[in-house]
Amino acid sequence: MIKTVIFDMDGVIVDTEPVHRYAYYKQFSELNIEVSEEMYTSFTGFSTRNTFQALKGSFPSIEHEVEDLIKRKRNLFNDAFDTKEDLYLLEGVEDLIKDLYNSGIQLILASSASKVTIERVFTRFNLHQYFSHIVSGEDFPQSKPNPAIFIHAASLSIAPKDECIIIEDSTNGVKAAKAAGIYCVGYNSDHSYMQDLSLADLIINNFSELNAEKISQLKA
Template identity: 50%
Template sequence: MNLPKEIKCVIFDMDGVIIDSEEIHKKAYYETFVSLGLEVSDDLYKSFTGSSTINAFQRLVAHFKIDNNPEELVLDKRRRYVNFFENDPNLHLVEGVEEIIKYFYQNGITLILASSSAMINIDRVFNRFNLNQYFTAKISGADLKESKPHPEIFNKAALLSKVKKENCIVIEDSDNGIKAANDANIFVFGYANKLSEGQTLENANAVIEDFHQLKEFV
């Protein structure tokens, strides 16, 4: 797929793209796994990256054949995440992302947030870092029928943007998210975040390591 000749909308993932929260998500997940007495391999955990939390726990329950309610496990993990989020003074935006968000906004480009995180976590991040003013819409995959790698979230993002898909781009750091963008037929930049473990980005239409590289295209 070719880069759009004119970019009118940028659809951002959140965890690992806007905020470096992958590490606290991992801590919260593994605290939950330990509380259940489960030994979750690195490969199994990495396969959850980009999926919604409910999807991850549904798969976990099926994989280990345990009787726990996935919805209750989501709430347990969320409580642990909030504790880390509120008590980690080192939590920060991904380097360069605030500047590129402002750059796009100042150039009249529509910005949409399309994250697998629950809306309560999205709002927590956007309020803490004062990002609401730049975005036209925020979508939580937890509110949709399907989770990434299903394309539903990006199809909805394009619809809310009121921009044709051929004028949209997605920025993702996970293979599940990239597949979702591929299947939505939207050009996707893979962001090589060093904290996003085990992600190949091999199906991205282009890969960037620095958000400043995007200024070449807009």
């Protein structure tokens, strides 16, 4: 019986990708680099640090230190996040979160986002009350598909990892979940652009396909 659900955040709980995209591409323009759609998509699930480390490897013209690049990106993101009014939780996810919580299933967040970004999202949408733990990718040297973040999240579970599931929407996230040896639900939403979820144990197109009763009976 499943006792813990580990959620990704971006693309699963809230779609902050348009805000991230705006901030990244504004910064790319400042750095005078041209990042293709294919390259940008390959960074899905990466932390900001890992993204800039990869970019510095691809563009020798970037002379800034990674930490300075991260600070600039976060400033651009935060300015856009605070002024963007049309930012909502993804359809059906709030009902699912409440159903799981009210059914006694433990909820853990494991997101590649920074702690600052997670805090902004959780405060804006009043989500702290439902989650027992929050794990940020900035605490790990390697991003998804490295499984470290999910292995750590599962270690915080009230149950062994074979009684946990992960909900992910990205290629790298699904790979990380499977590398961690944890049952993965792939969320194939309109925001999962160019993402390959084929390794997931179960693929859904809408959160209405899930509820606490169904999840509790999934076989890891």
